[in-house]
Amino acid sequence: MTGPHMAGCALRMPKPLGAASRSFCSWQRPGAWSHRHHRTERGPYTLLTLASMMARKSMKKDSLRNSPEAWIQVLEKSAESLLQVSSDWRALSSDTAAASDIEALQRRETSLRECLKRCPWGDPASTASAPRHQSSDALVSAHGLATRAALRCDEEKLSFLLRQEKAKAAKAKGAEAKEDEAAARLLSRLGLQRFRLFDIEGAHAALTSAARLQGSDIHLDHQLLEYSTKLLAARSLKFLSADELLQLEELKLVRERLLAASYTESTVMEGAGAACLTEFVLARSDGLLEQRLQIWQQKPGSRTARASTADLVRLFLLHRAIPVSRVAGLLGQDVYDLLLRLQILCKIDEETSRLLRLTTQEPCEPCVFASVAIWPVEGDLLVATDFESTCFSDDTEPVMYLSEDSLALAAAAPRRPCRRLLDLCCGSGIQGIVALRHYATRAVFVDANPRAVGFTRFNLALNGLLGRCDGLLQKDLRCEGLGKSSLFDAILVNPPFMPNPKNIATGASLLFGNGGDCGEEVLSAAVRLASCHLAADGCLAAVSKVPNVLHFPTRLKSWWSADCQRASAWVFHGAKTPARQYMPTAISSGVEPARYQEALSEQGITDLSQAVLLVRVGSGSTSGLEVHLMETASSKLWLQTSFLRSLPATVEAAQLKGLSREQAADRIHKFLSATQDWMLSQVLVFAAEADEAGQANAAEGLEKFLLSRLHARLFAMEPSDLTEDEILRQKIDSFSWVGFDNLGVPPVDTSLLHLAVEQLHSMDKFKAPRDKMVCIGNSCRVINDVLKRAIVASGASRPLSADDFLPLLIYSLILAPRVT
Structure with a gap:
């Protein structure tokens, strides 16, 4: 699910040739x-x-x-x-x-x-x-x-x-130093060769032996030795076992300590000089973050707090080794010990620190590094993944790191109330976890990778959401279903999407980086599954790199089950990128780029486009699936976070065209409620210094903006309105004989009462419900003032009551149609 490089990290060795391999000229007689x-x-x-x-x-x-x-x-x-x-x-x-x-x-x-x-x-x-x-x-x-x-x-x-x-x-005698140097040189070369064969254990053993020999410094790649040490630490993690997650209170403490150290998305973005997490991911790949963190740390004020956050970024996002004393001081000894026990952190002793040259201090201080990345997401969420550079000697697949497509789906998914959600190709579980945090009640997670299931379980527990998980399933969507009885209000899919005809890109991951020959094997299976498992009014959200996007609607319709009720799909896609610009990973052989391009041509793939797919069941003007293709100017659609967040509103507005006014109002109310809930949850962004009333004003401001935009659709006159208005006018006119005496209202100054009627008429000048309510409130204040004047004029000295107010309000409504 990565970009053009398809930098997968898992390994699968080809089947070894038999031991009885024969030479090319086997006709020669074997001899001595x-x-x-x-x-x-x-x-x-x-x-x-x-x-x-x-x-x-x-x-x-x-x-x-x-x-x-x-x-x-x-x-x-x-x-x-x-x-x-x-x-x-x-x-x-x-x-x-x-x-x-x-x-x-x-x-x-x-x-x-x-x-x-x-x-x-x-x-x-x-x-x-x-x-x-x-x-x-x-x-x-x-x-x-x-x-x-x-x-x-x-x-x-x-x-x-x-x-x-x-x-x-x-x-030899007396030449130990020279012999050690020669052996170190050979061991260093041997370690590199084993790395090229993905024998990580063997490479680490050779490099460690080289580091221990005298005079080996000039021959040893210390970064390669450090890398192998980190890869070995990521092999078998205790936290992937369900038994290790029984003490949920301990994990709660981990989260609290990290958040207390300002390890949140907003603070990390500030330190990294990034506007959003997507920009942070790109800066991380460009190697700019360390320089930005250094500058941020040196700013005046709160340097200690910023240094703590910067150390956590280095530890959990940049994969740096940090002295044990600093990490234990940041997290507390109890949390530090827990992370060691779960193997989230790995301690390096003094000797290994010296061999890896992790510190220049003498004696070398023990250091610690993270076996997995922990990402701060969506305010106070924390999500663990494998590091982008993680790989294994066997066929174990790493868990997808947070990349731009993952973050694009989290931004674009409709955030409306959802009772039951399905996260397909869940990876670390980020999509379902964000949904549970903001709008979903329960969730089910599915992935073909058993390691991903373990990571998702841990991330749910870390964020206190494990009790709201209805299932963690290891399934391959291309081969297995979910059962006909399972229905979901929302389904989120971030599938592997890069085309890999005939597995030509042998450096690509077999799971998260490989979308099959055409790139749509998993996506098509997910769409077929969604068409059978979405509840009425349910929605599907997915991201993918779509080949030949202009023909995508036809393919999408063919995947959608004919048994499903009518539905509408919106495909938002970026500018097309020519297929010739896509190549296999940089470590591929010389033959792979040429054959890859030839295979893409055989598949008929001429271009690929970043795309976001939103499908809503129960909408559309025809039976089956109605597809709307919508192009954006940028080829980097997934980087436009603000635009992605606006897509659900765009879809909602488009859907209103096919609904009655009542249905449209109901749908807008649901969307507005969900959006306001999300907005108020992001207090630091939308109402940083506001009290409760200020937050309410922020929510009402959103309502005013949205309903003003949709006023022509929701409040426009329809033919039936004219009939209803005439009936209402006749009904009010039939009460024209009603006077003060009939309502039990003392005589009042009607010249002032006309001010209340004018306020009621002014409602038609405004579009937002809040502004209309202000007009009604102003009218009520005028009526209240008229009543006070009448009571004072009568010589009475009592408080006003509803019995005074309501009759005069009724009289004002009767009077209103007769006022010009």
Whole structure:
């Protein structure tokens, strides 16, 4: 669900080749060790011969790209041969291996690598990392196999050289420092190779060993060692277990301490110099936040408080290591210990701090870093996710960090009262949690990733909302349903949406970053499910990057169930971005960008657009689904937070055209009530220094603005109004004979009473109900003054009562139609 880079973080290794991998020239007779080297040396020669034949036929690169079958064979056979070379490196003894055997093995490897360098789509060995999962595209798959085999061969050769270096060190005397330096250099290179293979545990072990050797500083990438340490800490988190969340009061204390330290969205945005959380996310990716935090901390006044908030931002959002003493001082020892127990925080001892160079102090102080990110959202909510850089060695999928599409859906979803809500592709649960905080009573959460279900459970508990959750379900929408009896008033969907034909982008996440061949596999399944599970007057809200947006209405209608009642859909989309601007992740191989573009063309995808989808059941002028396509000028629709918040009102206004005046008024009343509730919950934004009366004025101001805009629709004259007005006029005229004596009202000054009648007539000059009520109030004050004058003139000295007031009000209403 990310942008063009599709930076997924989960890993899935391709199925390993069998141990009995044969060389390309398997027709040669296996023999002794030297003969085996001779046999496998012929393999690369045959591959090189094939490549030379291609060159002699003057096959241009474009021609090779159009006919990749020969190179697929070359890559596959090269991968097999490299795996055999890897096995031979692993089998070499550091003590007994002859120099000739090592040289022969090196020649075989060099020949294979020279062959791979001729690949028209780039040298597989130069790819930054092995593919995370297999592609069904034959060329991409073969290229990935060759990449993995080349990296594995490097790993085994480095392991052999390291064994050889250790054997030399064991025999040498008086040269420990020199031998340690050589070993550290090899260990550092080995750690990098294992990272390229996504062997995080092995990489960490090698880098840690290198760091512990004397004189290794000049050869070690300390940032890489720190990164591997953080990745290992994120593997198995205790808070993902339901049993660890039984002590909800303790989690309540965590939230209270963070909020007490001003770890809120508004304060964090102030420190980051960002207008909204979406802008903060972009600044974080650009590496600007640390500089902004430093400037913010140095401002005069409350520097200590700002320093505390800045440290929490560094800890939970920038993934920095912070000294233990500062974190414990910020959160309190009890909360600090709890976060350690839940493995939300990970402590680094003095030795590791020294190895990672986390502090320049001597002796090195223990540090702590966060295993997960904790985002302040929507005022006082806190949402935990995996960090954007988190990945794993196995097939565990990370939980989606908060990105611009997540925040766009939270802003655009209609915030009207909702009894039961469904959060599909929930990830961290942010959509449902925001809904429970502002407008939903109960919620159900669904995601295909078991880790996401655990994160959602924790986030609900952290925010005190776990008791309002009706279900946490691990389901793949493409394969499983919810049962026919489940109905929801609102459904929110933030699906994986990037097209990935044939899984060509092997660096993309299998779950949150992969929308299938066309990018709409999960979205289409979610729409089909929503059409069967939305209650009457229910709504669906979703975000996606839509391919070929002009044809999206046709596809959307085909997904909507024919059994569902009539509904209306509004598709707000940004400017179209050409598909050629989208490429797989930066660590992809050289072959992936070319094949990805070819596959998009085969899918017929020419452009993609950021889009927000809002569907309302029970509206629309025709049966089935009525779709309205609405374009905005900006290609960055998801960054326009204010505009996104206005979309529900836009839809409400559009829907009024097809409703009776009574239905329109009822719908506006519901929307206005929900919007006012949300606005008053954001006191810091809308009424920062107001008392209760001031907040009420803010709410009434919203009502005046909205109803003034909709006055022509709600209060415009209709043919039936003329008939009703005539009937009412005749009814009032029939009481024209009524006088003061009939109502038991003492004689009053009628010249003053006409002022009250004029105030009633002035109601027609205003549009907002509040202004009309002011006119009625003014009329009542005039009547009250007239009564006071009459009582004083009669010589009485008693207070006024309703028995005095109501008859004169009735008389004024009878008098009103006769006044010009």
